[in-house]
Amino acid sequence: xxxxxxxxxxxxxxxxxxxxxxxxxxxxxxxxxxxxxxxxxxxxxxxxxxxxxxxxxxxxxxxxxxxxxxxxxxxxxxxxxxxxxxxxxxxxxxxxxxxxxxxxxxxxxxxxxxxxxxxxxxxxxxxxxxxxxxxxxxxxxxxxxxxxxxxxxxxxxxxxxxxxxxxxxxxxxxxxxxxxxxxxxxxxxxxxxxxxxxxxxxxxxxxxxxxxxxxxxxxxxxxxxxx
Numbered sequence: 001x002x003x004x005x006x007x008x009x010x011x012x013x014x015x016x017x018x019x020x021x022x023x024x025x026x027x028x029x030x031x032x033x034x035x036x037x038x039x040x041x042x043x044x045x046x047x048x049x050x051x052x053x054x055x056x057x058x059x060x061x062x063x064x065x066x067x068x069x070x071x072x073x074x075x076x077x078x079x080x081x082x083x084x085x086x087x088x089x090x091x092x093x094x095x096x097x098x099x100x101x102x103x104x105x106x107x108x109x110x111x112x113x114x115x116x117x118x119x120x121x122x123x124x125x126x127x128x129x130x131x132x133x134x135x136x137x138x139x140x141x142x143x144x145x146x147x148x149x150x151x152x153x154x155x156x157x158x159x160x161x162x163x164x165x166x167x168x169x170x171x172x173x174x175x176x177x178x179x180x181x182x183x184x185x186x187x188x189x190x191x192x193x194x195x196x197x198x199x200x201x202x203x204x205x206x207x208x209x210x211x212x213x214x215x216x217x218x219x220x221x222x223x224x225x226x227x
Contacts, residue, residue, distance in 0.1 A: 021047045023048070024109065025039060025042075026051075026054055028112075029114055058225070059225070061093040062113070064112040065092045065094050065111055067095075068105060126139065127221035128222065130220070137149060137152075137219055147164070150163075163179075164179050173186070174187075182213045184217040184218075186205035189205075189206055195226065200224050202224040203222060205221045206220050207220070
């Protein structure tokens with residue numbers, strides 16, 4: 001009986017630990033010192049806090065808390081808002097499950113903080129082609145200034161060609177330079193694109209010139225925002 005009691009106690013403690021609320025802090029433009037100070041205060045609310053490297057969706061307000069629709073701890077939301085205000089950050093907007101394509105379980109919250117006066121332009125995590133005559137391609141971008149271009153070598157070819165290189169982005173112009181010194185530049189345009197759900201806004205990167213050395217770079221690359 002005593003063994004069973006301790007087993008039940010350990011199980012309950014494990015479940016309590018698993019159910020502890022976790023905050024995912026997404027920072028864009030605030031200093032590490034300021035964010036670390038905020039995290040120290042948030043941890044006093046008896047929550048777990050982790051930093052996240054996801055990109056803040058463009059349509060998110062500068063201060064945002066994202067939750068699952070089932071999340072009902074209003075007192076915690078109010079406490080987080082008070083700490084943000086005390087840290088000189090504006091009052092947060094509250095968004096729920098699936099907005100901005102960011103998903104959170106019941107006991108997880110996303111806290112998104114953007115300092116527009118100190119924002120470094122960032123690329124979306126990936127771009128793809130749409131109806132391009134040169135290639136069916138995808139470009140993936142990492143935070144360290146590197147990119148990976150993948151495209152089909154030929155129609156119905158299951159083997160993808162992979163090209164790597166460096167990129168630079170100033171919020172309007174994108175410059176790609178492959179490791180073999182092939183370069184291409186693009187200009188960012190915001191357009192509406194047709195999807196199965198109707199027209200949706202998109203960031204479209206249009207090539208500034210025709211590149212004969214690597215035709216896949218002559219495509220328009222884009223990301224469509226479905227929400």
